[in-house]
Amino acid sequence: MPDATGLELIAQQLEGSTDVGEGAVLDTLYFRNRATLTVDPERIVAVLTQLRSLGYSFLASVHGSDYYPEQPRLGVHYELLDMKNIDRISVRVRLHTDAPELDSVTPQWPTANHPEREVYDMFGVVFRGHPDMRRILMPEDYEGHPQRRDFPIGGEPVLFTYNDHNHLGSPE
Numbered sequence: 001m002p003d004a005t006g007l008e009l010i011a012q013q014l015e016g017s018t019d020v021g022e023g024a025v026l027d028t029l030y031f032r033n034r035a036t037l038t039v040d041p042e043r044i045v046a047v048l049t050q051l052r053s054l055g056y057s058f059l060a061s062v063h064g065s066d067y068y069p070e071q072p073r074l075g076v077h078y079e080l081l082d083m084k085n086i087d088r089i090s091v092r093v094r095l096h097t098d099a100p101e102l103d104s105v106t107p108q109w110p111t112a113n114h115p116e117r118e119v120y121d122m123f124g125v126v127f128r129g130h131p132d133m134r135r136i137l138m139p140e141d142y143e144g145h146p147q148r149r150d151f152p153i154g155g156e157p158v159l160f161t162y163n164d165h166n167h168l169g170s171p172e
Contacts, residue, residue: 045103058080066147076092
């Protein structure tokens with residue numbers, strides 16, 4: 001992992017790149033030996049592409065998170081690995097719930113296909129340009145996004161013979 005200084009140097013290198021540009025890196029965090037870049041959602045593809053050219057060519061995971069009650073509330077996290085130097089960097093974006101849209105990285109990293117669909121299904125983040133943006137875990141007609149923190153907990157009660165009041169007392 002890049003150390004704190006290495007993370008800042010990577011952020012400066014991204015900001016100085018003509019493909020990424022100034023203002024793309026919103027924050028850096030080095031915590032518990034883990035390097036994280038927070039980037040502008042509109043520049044996620046450019047940032048990840050530039051990181052790929054720096055050696056972080058393996059997209060290990062894409063996952064969502066909900067920072068409720070903070071705003072912007074929704075997060076999408078990308079874990080990139082540099083297999084040659086045995087190095088890792090995390091990249092995250094934050095999105096508002098009123099328009100949770102982000103460009104898909106599936107054209108650059110085909111392995112992002114199913115994880116992006118899962119983030120869409122569980123958190124409601126729409127990935128623009130995704131080749132098959134539909135639910136992957138929940139039924140197509142399911143309403144809501146179960147991993148959001150304001151999603152109602154509970155569900156349908158499971159009926160067993162001891163709590164099915166329609167059949168109690170009627171031996172058949």
